[in-house]
Amino acid sequence: MSENFAELFEESIKSAELNPGTLITGQVVDITNDSVIVNAGLKSEGNIPRWQFVSATGELEVAIGDDVEVVLDMVEDGLGATLLSRDKAKKAAAWRFLEKAAEEKETVIGVITGKVRGGFTVEVGGLSGFLPGSLVDVRPLRDTSFLEGKDLEFKVIKLDEKRNNVVVSRRAVLETEYSAEREALLDNLKEGAVLKGMVKNLTDYGAFIDLGGVDGLLHITDMAWKRVKHPSEVIEIGQDIEVVVLRYDEEKKRVSLGMKQLGEDPWVNILDRYPVHSKLSGKVTNLTDYGCFIEIEDGIEGLVHVSEMDWTNKNVNPAKVVSLGDEVEVMVLEIDDTRRRISLGMKQCKGNPWQDFSAIHKKGDKIKGLIKSITDFGIFIGLDGDIDGLVHLSDISWDEKGEEELQSYKKGMELETVILAIDSDRERISLGIKQIEQDPFQEFLASNDKNSLVKGVVKEVDAKGAVIQLNDNIEGYLRASELSRDRVDDARNILNEGDEIEAKFIGIDRKNKTINLSIKAKDDDEEKAVLSDYSQQNASTPTLGDIFKNSMEDK
Template structure:
């Protein structure tokens, strides 16, 4: 009875081991090009595709005589052959390993091989697990390319074989590993210490560096002495770098790091190295609407303001003058060591066109050029060196108003003028068109002075007075009260346009370029002159009569 029971028990075990899905042990008896022949002690040997025995590099991992675990797919197919699978056995082994790691809370190795919604996929042997984005690291990580394809350790935090669901955490591994290391680091960390770390994450404002259980912030302003637009210009995720501890808050476990502080401050004694007025070359590192930045020394940049880029165009965009990377010559204009600012000039390294003009032209020299623009206050003429000179409205014509005279010109006209004044410091050149010809008004005043009797032709008459043309472009004016010694209410009643009139030069209005005249004063002067002559004649006659009487009295 006992023997029958033992036989039945043995047969039942064999049935369990040979049912589909069972894992059995087999010997590799032959390896061909595409198949591996395995003998598992069943009805027949099984041919398994060789690919199931290859590693990630495509190399066979077995040899003839090796024993391997395989999964039983079928004891006998329609052709009487046993079907085995090494792939399913590997998967079974992986699940066994996962279950053990889950139960023991141990770590297991895997590869991050893809990104999915909410996280990443991790290949652990032949099983695909899910790694939530929040469990990649102790801090949120935006960039994970440095982790992909790299063998890392994980902890299994959720396992469901029936649903083929595995969730792992890298964060749990990091926290466990770094706990002791973190405590030791925090105990010994001090401000001023130089430490090594690995860049874990980049942000717009800096980089987080793993110091060994503790993350420190390397702010973008502490990466380099020069201007840095983005941390990726200096470091990359995964880089091992040397940094200095700038600040350490033990209570909050916050560490501020500096990379530029590992070297000397290039701003020290910078004024001695680059005195004002010093010329040097540098590369354009940045362009803005208000100027460009030029690196004159490693870690030292200066600003060339847009107003210091071109002598003639104050509002030109920097990109019209220089390009990124250009090596340009600049002049040091000002240094503010406290604020770490250097003002540079680009235009100061070329000739000042206003100073060059002042050297080439003197007052009253003639120049010519095309009209660049006409404004409410005058005409701008283009001159040598790309600069402009201004002809003010008052310097266009001797006899016409500026508003009237400017209408005779248009943009693009070639025009000549006389240099009136050059002010290089204020970058101004005053020109005159009317000064090309002699001033007829001044010429007239040189010939006729106050008190002279002059003659002219009446050109305008109204009740209040008379306008008289004395010479070409020279007019005089007689008030109605100065037309006669007699009272006149309306000048037009006694004078007509075209009349020739003689009057006395009584005054001059240089501002309005008018000569004051008076017929009454002329008549009074002539009457006085006549009276003086009469009196003089009478005086002579009286003197002669007295002389005759004196002679008669003496008996002559």
């Protein structure tokens, strides 16, 4: 035993009664895998569990020959051994340390180790303490993860060794530090000043920045020139950043900060850099139901509206065309530098299929395609370039009504059509099926002049008149009033279905494509012809008076 230890031991014996709980000094005389052997000058050496001498990092804190403080648990147990505790000695020392810090209002170093109801657990001076949530900072923090696991300064505000209760405050430390810093900062705070600060808290609308005694608000719109959906995209809690003072309300002590203002505004001279109709590449940064946003340079985004993504699919799902992070080629369609909006187009970087079609085909050309869809107003035909042409109901058949004719067409059928019109600007192509053949109505008019006689068969008859089938495709109508010069109250009294008739072609109903007929007019014409012939015959035969007159003149 060294003289120093002997002296220390003798001193400890004199100054303390050797009762359980007494704090004494001993010397490490041996270390095993499980225990540390300490000689405290008692009847026997004490075996203390090795773990009581291991630090938080797992290292052994003592070596043979070191003097250590221990607590006497039992002078002698039933087996004649002395029980000592290094752990209790540490706690006793920690309590003395915290009592002194509380009395002298000094700060202590601690580490936030976890969350509990109402606050946090803090390891301070080897003891576990409680940090109320309201005392973490000078203002409420939504996220405290940046404080956890770090050495922080606290003030002890409550101690109760009997209840093993330790309460600390970080807010008290900050208020003390901030009071002097705050006054100095406020005295020199002015708009345009560039300051350094730490991100304390994030919200949906921005971030609170600790400037050193004063908090400032960095609004989300002042974080970057580009669109920011959430502050966490740009900064994180605990990060040190540089900001500029945008506004300072001295009366309310409110400070508005900016980050993007530290760099040059990318919208300056943007019209010179990106002329309308120029093509460029950009990255997809956001997808919406109405389009996608493209970043063409840092801080500058443009919108490709869904209608500008594809020439043919107007209701395209943007997510099926592009993905976040994709590099795409776009064309500048419009720039509103006042409202800071750019309209971009993707389809304009590809060939316009409507113009391509117009360059190859012309009105009157015949073209084939498959039926893509059938609607109430017509048939859509798929054409080259993944575009559609429309056959309107009125252009399906010369004979039948379009609604009835639709019944004979099915999706996927191949049809031959005639191009009726091409409007590449409005992206419309009009097609016709019936125009493949000559209009039978026009053929009839070309073969039969108005006022000529035509023949037909009674197809239908009612009181008002009769429908006359003139040929396979053309019908005429014979009103009851045109049946005879005599009054006819009911056409059925004169005509029957299947009767063959001859009538005069007296008019055209172009809307309904029917020929107006008249038997009465035919009869009138025939009577006039008979009278005319009779008059001519009478004019060439001499009367008895003419003969007598001529004979008298000869004499």
